[in-house]
Amino acid sequence: MFRKKVIAGNWKMNKTATEAVALAKDIIGEVGRETSVDIVLCPPFTALAAVAHVLEGQAVKLGGQNMHPEKSGAYTGEVSAEMLRTLYVTHVILGHSERRTYCGETDAFINKKVLAALAHELKPILCVGETLAEREAGSTLAVVQRHVEGGLAGVKPEQITTVIIAYEPVWAIGTGKVATTAQAQEVHAFIRDLLTKLYGTTLAQKVRILYGGSMKPANAAELLAEKDIDGGLIGGASLEARSFIDLVKAADAAK
Numbered sequence: 001m002f003r004k005k006v007i008a009g010n011w012k013m014n015k016t017a018t019e020a021v022a023l024a025k026d027i028i029g030e031v032g033r034e035t036s037v038d039i040v041l042c043p044p045f046t047a048l049a050a051v052a053h054v055l056e057g058q059a060v061k062l063g064g065q066n067m068h069p070e071k072s073g074a075y076t077g078e079v080s081a082e083m084l085r086t087l088y089v090t091h092v093i094l095g096h097s098e099r100r101t102y103c104g105e106t107d108a109f110i111n112k113k114v115l116a117a118l119a120h121e122l123k124p125i126l127c128v129g130e131t132l133a134e135r136e137a138g139s140t141l142a143v144v145q146r147h148v149e150g151g152l153a154g155v156k157p158e159q160i161t162t163v164i165i166a167y168e169p170v171w172a173i174g175t176g177k178v179a180t181t182a183q184a185q186e187v188h189a190f191i192r193d194l195l196t197k198l199y200g201t202t203l204a205q206k207v208r209i210l211y212g213g214s215m216k217p218a219n220a221a222e223l224l225a226e227k228d229i230d231g232g233l234i235g236g237a238s239l240e241a242r243s244f245i246d247l248v249k250a251a252d253a254a255k
């Protein structure tokens with residue numbers, strides 16, 4: 001089954017608007033017309049408008065790092081799906097482990113965001129993954145199952161192929177400790193099996209499942225060669241044009 005690879009950069013709380021514009025320009029200078037890989041840049045909210053302007057007419061897509069499920073209201077510090085849409089945002093990262101950990105986000109709340117994103121034609125990048133303690137306790141697959149089933153509750157068959165799932169083992173994020181290809185593929189295959197049970201083989205085969213956690217040009221080719229690894233959600237290595245472009249090239253070569 002052919003699935004177009006995705007390389008998404010999660011810039012987290014890095015880059016002022018000016019710095020973000022410079023990075024986006026450097027990236028599109030090399031990969032702006034690259035169409036064999038879906039490329040998504042996810043700057044902080046404060047840089048979305050400026051980066052949207054740089055990406056106008058380019059193949060590179062724009063993503064948010066979070067959103068609130070409600071349409072509007074008294075939610076200080078939050079942004080809605082519609083607000084993202086008006087900035088030409090097409091994707092949104094939801095349920096990142098940093099938000100689960102630091103902001104107490106639960107599967108039920110993340111699920112509301114997934115449904116709200118889909119209702120506004122935003123493509124959710126739903127993050128799932130276990131902590132080191134959970135892996136050591138042997139509960140990796142149970143945790144991932146809870147995150148996937150909880151996050152996708154109520155997502156209809158006709159919507160599922162617009163959802164991207166990112167498997168990000170928490171112990172591999174920002175630590176330099178990448179999961180082995182076998183560890184990653186095991187969980188990716190497990191997620192695809194779950195999707196098959198929920199949505200049937202045809203649809204499950206179309207869903208892109210990304211790996212995230214210390215993915216770099218040096219380890220990307222090996223990970224991307226695995227049958228169920230359809231791209232990467234990149235933190236640290238997305239903050240420099242050179243390494244991000246090399247990751248796009250690795251995905252292009254692996255297609």
Ligand code: 13P
Binds near residue numbers: 096175
């Ligand atoms: P690093 O690539 O810095 O490990 O971060 C991964 C991540 O959290 C992407 O969302």
